[in-house]
Amino acid sequence: MTEPFSLYLHIPFCTAKCGYCDFNSYAGQDHLIPNYSDALVQEARLWRKATQGRAVATVFFGGGTPSLMPIDEFASIMAGVRGAFDVAPDAEISLEANPGSLDEVYLRGLLELGVNRLSIGVQSFHNDELSDLDRIHSSADAGAAFEAARAAGFRNVSLDLIFGLPDQPLERWQHSVEEALRLDPEHISLYALTVEAGTPLARSVARGRTPAPVPDAQADQYEWTVERLCSTDFEHYEISNWAKEGFRCLHNLTYWQCRDYLGLGAGAHSYLDGVRFATAALPDRYVALVNESSEAAGQATEGGAGDTPMRQVVTGETMTPELEISDTLILGLRLTQGVSLTAFEERFGVGVMDAAGDAVRASIDDGLAEIADGHVRLTARGRMLGNEVFERLLPEG
Numbered sequence: 001m002t003e004p005f006s007l008y009l010h011i012p013f014c015t016a017k018c019g020y021c022d023f024n025s026y027a028g029q030d031h032l033i034p035n036y037s038d039a040l041v042q043e044a045r046l047w048r049k050a051t052q053g054r055a056v057a058t059v060f061f062g063g064g065t066p067s068l069m070p071i072d073e074f075a076s077i078m079a080g081v082r083g084a085f086d087v088a089p090d091a092e093i094s095l096e097a098n099p100g101s102l103d104e105v106y107l108r109g110l111l112e113l114g115v116n117r118l119s120i121g122v123q124s125f126h127n128d129e130l131s132d133l134d135r136i137h138s139s140a141d142a143g144a145a146f147e148a149a150r151a152a153g154f155r156n157v158s159l160d161l162i163f164g165l166p167d168q169p170l171e172r173w174q175h176s177v178e179e180a181l182r183l184d185p186e187h188i189s190l191y192a193l194t195v196e197a198g199t200p201l202a203r204s205v206a207r208g209r210t211p212a213p214v215p216d217a218q219a220d221q222y223e224w225t226v227e228r229l230c231s232t233d234f235e236h237y238e239i240s241n242w243a244k245e246g247f248r249c250l251h252n253l254t255y256w257q258c259r260d261y262l263g264l265g266a267g268a269h270s271y272l273d274g275v276r277f278a279t280a281a282l283p284d285r286y287v288a289l290v291n292e293s294s295e296a297a298g299q300a301t302e303g304g305a306g307d308t309p310m311r312q313v314v315t316g317e318t319m320t321p322e323l324e325i326s327d328t329l330i331l332g333l334r335l336t337q338g339v340s341l342t343a344f345e346e347r348f349g350v351g352v353m354d355a356a357g358d359a360v361r362a363s364i365d366d367g368l369a370e371i372a373d374g375h376v377r378l379t380a381r382g383r384m385l386g387n388e389v390f391e392r393l394l395p396e397g
C-alpha cells in the first residue's frame with residue numbers, strides 16, 4: 001500500500017478536568033510528561049516498518065491539552081515523528097490548544113517545529129458559562145490567545161465553541177458566535193453540549209442540580225448559527241464545522257472519508273490497513289507497555305509491526321465489508337457534500353442503494369436525506385437529526 005495516511009498523537013494531560021468532559025484526559029499527571037514524550041517517540045519507531053513507503057499527509061496533536069507540553073518535549077516528539085515517518089513537506093500539522101496555556105514565544109516555537117494549524121478551545125465568550133463548564137480560562141484569555149497566535153504568525157486558526165448549555169438563552173449563544181466572527185478565524189467548530197455518562201455533569205443533572213440541555217433549544221441555536229455563518233464567507237462543510245475557502249481541516253477529512261489513520265499515545269484509536277485498534281488508555285500503563293514493546297523488539301529503531309509486539313495495542317477488530325460500508329456512509333454523510341455514489345461503488349464494488357437501500361430510502365422518505373449531484377447526502381433537516389439516519393445505517397447484529 002502506498003496511499004498516504006494521517007497521524008494522530010494523543011496528549012492526555014490537562015490542568016483541571018472539565019465537568020462535561022469524557023475524553024481520555026487527566027489532571028495532576030504532568031510528572032509523566034517526559035516519559036510520555038519518550039513513549040510517543042518509541043511508539044512512532046515501532047510503527048516505522050509497517051508504514052514504510054506511505055507519506056504522512058496530516059499530523060494532529062489532540063487531547064487533553066497538547067499546549068500544556070513544554071516546547072522542548074514537542075521538539076523531541078516532532079523529531080521522533082519525522083525520523084520514523086515520511087511526513088509530507090506540505091503536511092497539515094494541527095495542535096489543539098487551550099487559552100491560558102499559550103503565549104507568543106511558545107506559539108513561535110510551535111511554528112518553528114512545523115505546526116501550521118491551531119485549534120483553540122474557546123467554548124464560550126461568557127465568563128460565567130466558562131466557569132459553569134469548569135473551564136479555567138476567561139473570555140479575555142481566548143481573545144488574547146487568538147491575538148498571540150496571529151502575532152506569532154499562525155495563518156490557519158480554528159475556534160471551538162459549545163452551544164446548548166443549560167438554560168442558555170439564544171442571545172447569549174449569539175454573542176459568543178459574533179465574538180468568534182469578530183476575531184476572524186479561518187475555521188470554526190461548534191458542538192452541542194452532551195451529557196456523557198460518568199461525568200460530574202451527568203451526576204449533577206441526575207441529582208437535579210443542573211438542568212439538562214434542551215434538544216429543542218439546541219436545535220434553535222444550531223439553526224440560527226447555520227443561517228448566520230452562511231451569510232459570511234464560511235462554508236458549512238461538515239455538521240459541526242465551518243471553513244473559509246481552502247481551510248477545511250484535512251486531518252478530520254481523513255476520518256470522515258474513512259481513510260487510514262494511525263493514532264499514537266494513550267487511548268489513541270487507529271484505522272489502518274483494514275484493522276481498527278486502540279491503545280491502553282491510562283498514560284502510565286501506556287508508557288509501560290510501549291517500553292515493553294520496545295524492549296521485546298530489541299532495538300526499537302530496527303523494529304516494525306508484523307515482527308514487533310505491539311503490547312500497547314489492547315483492542316483490535318478486523319473490518320468486515322459490512323462494517324466498512326456502514327462507517328463510510330455514517331462518517332461520509334456528516335459532510336455537506338455527502339458520499340459520492342461513484343467513489344462508493346469503486347471502493348466496495350457495490351452501489352449505495354444495493355448496500356444500504358432500505359436505510360437510505362427510509363431517510364429520503366423522512367426528508368432527512370437526498371440523492372443529488374451524484375451524491376447521497378443529508379438535507380438541512382437531516383443535519384439536525386443526523387443520529388436518526390446514522391442509526392439506520394449501523395450494521396445489523
Ligand code: SF4
Nearest residue numbers: 014017018021025064
Ligand atoms: S480541557 Fe478539554 S480535554 Fe481537558 S478536561 Fe477540559 S474538555 Fe476535557
